[in-house]
Amino acid sequence: MFDVATLLLVIAMALTLVRAVRGPTPYDRILAVNVHGTMTVLLIALAGFLTGRPDFLDLSLTYALLNFVGTLAALKFFKFGHLGEE
Amino acid sequence: MMEQAIDIASWVLLISGSLIMIISAIGIIRLPDLFTRLHGAGLADTGGASLLLLGMALQTDFDLNTVKLGMIAIILYLTAPTASHAVAHSALIGGLSPENPEENQSTDEAGEQDGEKS
Numbered sequence: 001m002f003d004v005a006t007l008l009l010v011i012a013m014a015l016t017l018v019r020a021v022r023g024p025t026p027y028d029r030i031l032a033v034n035v036h037g038t039m040t041v042l043l044i045a046l047a048g049f050l051t052g053r054p055d056f057l058d059l060s061l062t063y064a065l066l067n068f069v070g071t072l073a074a075l076k077f078f079k080f081g082h083l084g085e086e
Numbered sequence: 087m088m089e090q091a092i093d094i095a096s097w098v099l100l101i102s103g104s105l106i107m108i109i110s111a112i113g114i115i116r117l118p119d120l121f122t123r124l125h126g127a128g129l130a131d132t133g134g135a136s137l138l139l140l141g142m143a144l145q146t147d148f149d150l151n152t153v154k155l156g157m158i159a160i161i162l163y164l165t166a167p168t169a170s171h172a173v174a175h176s177a178l179i180g181g182l183s184p185e186n187p188e189e190n191q192s193t194d195e196a197g198e199q200d201g202e203k204s
Binding site (some may be wrong): 001002004005007008011012013015016018019025026028030031032034035038039041042045046049054057058059061064065067068071072076078079 | 094123
């Protein structure tokens with residue numbers, strides 16, 4: 001059952017990449033990449049169950065935290081033009 | 087008997103969660119405006135993630151892996167609304183208007199000009 005869910009999730013991730021490439025404003029791209037990251041978290045967890053190695057859940061946890069920090073950093077850069085070095 | 091019921095429930099949860107993910111991706115592609123695309127993104131962050139994580143949690147032996155799945159769910163529930171709010175607030179400050187979607191068709195220079203101003 002995990003292979004069907006993984007296949008459908010990969011299709012959904014490919015569809016979000018379309019908006020990340022096309023999207024007219026930078027905020028559309030950031031939104032699409034954020035959703036892509038959320039789907040990647042679930043894809044890593046599903047891959048762990050698919051291959052019978054649930055240790056992948058640790059990677060999934062780490063990716064969830066990194067995705068959030070990366071989104072906020074990109075948004076702050078777009079909002080202020082720098083990351084706060086002055 | 088009990089294992090079959092758990093397997094069927096896990097099937098239903100995993101497939102419906104994946105279908106919600108695809109619906110969310112189609113919404114992100116086809117909706118006309120950033121503030122309506124946020125609606126599609128929220129669908130993936132709440133509905134799809136909840137159903138997929140619940141379907142995976144039913145397949146564990148209710149040990150440490152279940153706790154890890156719960157931690158992933160808590161982290162996603164805390165960070166996804168924050169990220170969505172940050173995107174919407176940043177777009178509002180950056181000049182996109184929720185009331186006039188026709189004006190939002192500008193190219194990538196909008197964000198860069200705002201960065202230069204502030």
